[in-house]
Amino acid sequence: MLALCALATAIAALVAGGPLDGMPHVSDEIVYTLQARLFAAGARLGPAADNASMMLYPFWETAPASFGIFPPGWPALLAAGERIGLGWLVNPLVAGALPWLTWLLAREASPRSAVLAAALAALSPGVWILAASRMSHTSVLAATLAVAVVVARGRDGRLAWLGAGLAAAYVVTARPYDALIVAGPLLALGLLRAPDAASRLPLVVLPGLGAALVLWDNAALTGSALTFPVEPWFDRWVADLGRPPGCNGLGFGADRGCAPTEGGFGHTPAKALSIGVSSLARLDRLLLGLHGGLVAALVGAWALRRPALLLGLALPVGAYALYWSPGLAYGARFYHLAYVVLPVLAAAGLHRLLGRWAWAVALGLPLATCPPILGDLSRDFWCVDGSLKAQLSELGIEAGVLFLDAGGERTLGWPALGVEALTCDPMLEAGDAFAWMDPSATTGGLQPRYALSDPARTRAYLDAHHPGAEAWVVEHDIAGDRRRISAVNPDGTRRVIWTEPAD
DSSP states (O other), X not given: OHHHHXXXXXXXXXXXXXXXTTSOXXXXXXXXXXXXXXXXXXXXXXOOOSSGGGGOBTTEEOSSSBEESSOSHHHHHHHHHHHTTOGGGHHHHHHTTHHHHHHHHHHHHOGXXXXXXXXXXXXXXXXXXXXXXXXXXXXXXXXXXXXXXXXHHOOOOHHHHHHHHHHHHHHHHHOHHHIIIIIHXXXXXXXXXXXXXXXXXXXXXXXXXXXXXXXXXHHHHHSOTTOOTHHHHHHHHTGGGTOOTTTTSSSOBTTOOSSOBTTBSSBOXXXXXXXXXXXXXXXXXXXXXXXXXXXXXXXXXXXXXXXXXXXXXXHHHHHHTTSSOOXXXXXXXXXXXXXXXXXXXXXXXXXXXXXXXXXXXXXXXXXXXXHHHHHHHHTTGGGOOSHHHXXXXXXXOOSEEEEEEEEXXXXXXXXXXXXXXXXXXXXXHTHHHHTTOOTTOSSSSEEEEEOOSSHHHHHHHXXXXXXXXXXXXXXXXXXXXXXXXXXXXXXXXXXXXXXXXOO
16 A cells, blocks of 8 residues: 555655656646745735736736735645745655555455446546646645545544544635535534544544634635635636626636636536536546546446445535636546545446456556556646756846846646637747746746836836846747846846747
8 A cells, every 4th residue: 555655655656756747737726836835835825916017917916915816725725835945746746645544445345346436546647647737636635635634434443533633624615505515415414423522522623713714814814704715716807707796616607717708707507517527528538548538437336235325526526517617627626535545436336347457447547548648747737847947047148137028928728637728928938938927026036027018117126126126028929939038127128038948
């Protein structure tokens, strides 16, 4: 089992440090990383932007202070890695617990398939793709699995029940909605199965304290304990599109949805069905590497005579039908909590269908299907890669104001991950620079800002906010994906120092 745990960590770490360049890519994980750096510096809030319009970025507030709009649990955990410059390694280390926890859970339902289930938890592309990222889903899956193991066993000592309460509290602080839809039912079952009152107490008190922390954080950031920071941020972000307040809320209606989906605004049951089918298709493919993983899981539920385990899949699918966003990045991430039960069910199903050949399929398919997935992750995933950082390092540019002057658009797709097309615009491409920013100060190190329109304004901004600092401009032709880097002269004009060669 230790070998599988080490394998899970090694795969995720190799992908994180290789194809993903050791950096966050999706806007969510870039903001998680920035928030983690604030926590690592001992702060929840950073200073206000010196010019808010020059630092616009999805999910990042710039005034009257700077902060990420997501709940604090995952950024606080990620901060441990950011403190020592190894944020990219946090999720891979957490992923190392998944095979062991899956094995413990599978022993309660299907002892014969327990080791195979643990192997799937280590090798499933759907697991290691997210474990290589800086998204919150891997840590929430591990914590929820820990709760599920203690509840399923129902015979452990009080220390284990205390651990389950702590794990559930973490889920509350990291992804409150996931806590409500999956961890909440598990806790309710745990209250019935716990051997005594002392074991039940942490299942109530610790998640309650986690909820109190989230409510306090909400109140500190928005003025209302019941208003998550993401809500007013979205309301302001889409105001120019004519979207009504509350567009990010759950449910159906023309007022739901902060971006067009399925050809237009609004969220309907028909859209939810279409988005759900697409998400299930991604989940199905990434479970084993080829389509058919969910079929194996259904067979496993039938073979084990435990159809109730399918609730582990049904709960996230049903709950996220109420949310307008398709959640395309990194596979079927909104359904990731289904991995509490999917490896257990799929392993039992493979044994039932294939007998002694189950191991060959469980090991062979994920390995055989790795190349296209790794290729997708290597191709400017979500319009971000590490080439800008590498070029700046080669030029010796490590401090100063970094003006971003991008223009144009390009369309990228990552078909192995179920994303056929995404438009890369200047704001998404800015992640190349914002991913490395230190948000705890507005001076020192590299300070990315969107470029100003003329030399006089550039000079005035530098004199007002960064006197004496060096300044650089990164011009990016997004359509051709070519860059040019210039130094800013004393009069605000540009002097080209590097041009990306043509292919």
